[in-house]
Amino acid sequence: MSTSMFDEYDIFKTMHPVKLQVMKELAENMQGKSMKDAAPVIMAASNKLKQQGKSFTPEETALLLEILTKDMTPQEKAKVEMMKNVVARQQKK
Secondary structure (H helix, E strand, C coil): CCHHHHHCCCHHHHCCHHHHHHHHHHHHHHCCCCHHHHHHHHHHHHHHHHHCCCCCCHHHHHHHHHHHHCCCCHHHHHHHHHHHHHHHHHHHC
């Protein structure tokens, strides 16, 4: 995913720099990964933010998932939804 993708959405212009960096790293690390390999990458990004006392807002999370799943099949998107639920439960802990 090119950095220009982050120029297309206004939310990235006002996002905290740490969150933006983690999101860019996540997008980069997700390139070419199968869905079974994506879960650890997403969890690592979530944990990195948590260690810095930050987390993605629901709006940021939804946008990130939209960007990451735009070229996926419906089956892959369903797996992402399941993963999203796992991440949400982890963030509540």
